[in-house]
Structures are given as structure tokens and as C-alpha cells.
Amino acid sequence: MTDTLMTIREMCDAYDVTPRTLRFYESKELLSPIRQGQKRLFTHRDRARLTLILRGKRFGFSLEQIRQLLDMWDGGRGQVAQLDRTIEVGRERLDELRRQRDELDNAIEDLQGQLSGAERMLDAMRTPHAAE
């Protein structure tokens, strides 16, 4: 059943990633598909993790950070403490994202300013100069 076990290609199609990516994630211990002979078969658990991995990437977590978060979940007893920590890490990331956005806002404003300055200069250069 494709629903419980998926080949690498099915995974690629479903999540829009390359085989290389999945093998890479496995090598980083983010995924741990079972083997049928040599071939990888991805379980439900792998899919859940991959979903979280891709989500984490959107948030700008590094793969290493994601691995740690993931490992906390199925490694850790004491769910409450784990969740606490997860939230903390998430908050830090959120702050960082906000800082990034602020910097980006500044850069955007500055660049806008530069551009309108340059445009004025361009207009001046194009405008026929009156003889004195």
C-alpha cells in the first residue's frame, strides 16, 4: 500500500523534492526509511517528519536545528518540558525573523531613496540644458 509505504520517487512527487535531498536528509539522520533490499521505503513517520522539516525550513531553521527539535520529540519523555523548550526555540526564531524583516525594510527604504535620487539625476541629464 502506497499509503503506508512510499518509494523514493513517490516521495519526491508528493513533496516536490529530489532523491538527492531525501538521501541527504537520511544521511543527516532527519529521516530513517526502512529498507527492502537496497531500496528505501518511507513510512508514515518519515512523511510526518518531512512535513515538519519543510515547514522548519520555511521558518529559516537550519537542518541541524530541525534535527534537534525532531529528536526532542520522539526521544524525550517529559513532553511538557520538551514542548516548553520547543516554544522557546520557536520564539527565538520568530524574533530573529522579525529582526530580519526590519533590516529588510530599512534596505528597501534606502534603496528606494537611492533609486529616486538616481532618477532625478537621470532626468536632469536628459533635460536639454539652457545656454547661459
Next chain:
Amino acid sequence: MTDTLMTIREMCDAYDVTPRTLRFYESKELLSPIRQGQKRLFTHRDRARLTLILRGKRFGFSLEQIRQLLDMWDGGRGQVAQLDRTIEVGRERLDELRRQRDELDNAIEDLQGQLSGAERMLDAMRTPHAAE
């Protein structure tokens, strides 16, 4: 006069960069200090260019892009056409920055949502459960 010619160290102090960085930029033909024997001496032109380099980096231009823009300026006759092109490149960068900011905004909102969801879960886990 330090005002017209600066040593590598003076440059580093003035612009808060390392010697390695300045040599790296020279190797990439972004700067072209003159030599006094072996030593580099940075001219007014180098400083003007470095200012633009650092500004460009803030805007997310790659060093290669910056080099091209810089070279357009002192390479090109036909200033008007050059400026035109510069503005075009700048506009593209501005659009890209805005796209990035929008993505960042989305990620921030999503992460906020995830966090508040997780916090509610945490509260539920902490709240003593009433016996039925």
C-alpha cells in the same frame, strides 16, 4: 596625508572590515589600491568604491553584481545609458527585496500561529484534568 592615501589598517579601522576582506575585494577586482613597494595604499577612489560595496551588500547584491555595477561607472562612456541600466538593476533588486519581505511576513505569521497553537496545547497539558 592620511586623507588622500590610507594604509590597509587605516581602512580596516575606518570601515570596520578585516585586511583579508580588503585583499579579497582586490582579488575580485572590486578595489585596486596602488602599491608602495609591497604595501597597499588605498586612494580616494578605493574608498568611494568600498562605500558603495558595503552599501550594495546591505541591499543584498552579490559581490559579482556590485563589481559589474562599479565597472559600468568608470568603464562606460554614455553615462545616461549606464545610469539607466543601473536604475533598472536596482529596481529588480528592490522587487526581489520586497518579495523576500513578503515571504518573511508569511513565515512570521505562520510561526506565530504555530506558537500560539503550541502554547494552548501546553496550557491544556498543564491544567489539572478533572476526573469524570
Next chain:
DNA sequence: AATACCGTTGACGCTTACGTCATGAGAACG
């Protein structure tokens, strides 16, 4: 002269997240 600096040129290292080969095994098709 010896020490302490400042400067120089290589050249390799590092990070992240994969892309791209080269090579080979195993299965399906005609």
C-alpha cells in the same frame, strides 16, 4: 643585534544544502 610589529602572498578551511557525476546492481520489457 634582537624583538616586536605591520604588511605580503599563497593556500587550505569552513559553512549549508544539496547538484552532478561515475559506477554498478537489479528488475521489467520486447
Next chain:
DNA sequence: CGTTCTCATGACGTAAGCGTCAACGGTATT
């Protein structure tokens, strides 16, 4: 049986931007 697919492993390549040696030269001070 030969070709073609899909998959596997392993290793090197890439992008950007420097950091960090190593080994050496000239200058200034003590």
C-alpha cells in the same frame, strides 16, 4: 539477450565571503 528504468553508493563541485595558518620581508624600537 539486450536495452532501459529506477535505485543505490561515493565522491567531488558549487556558491559567498571571508578565517586562519604558514612563511617571509621590511621597519621601528630597545
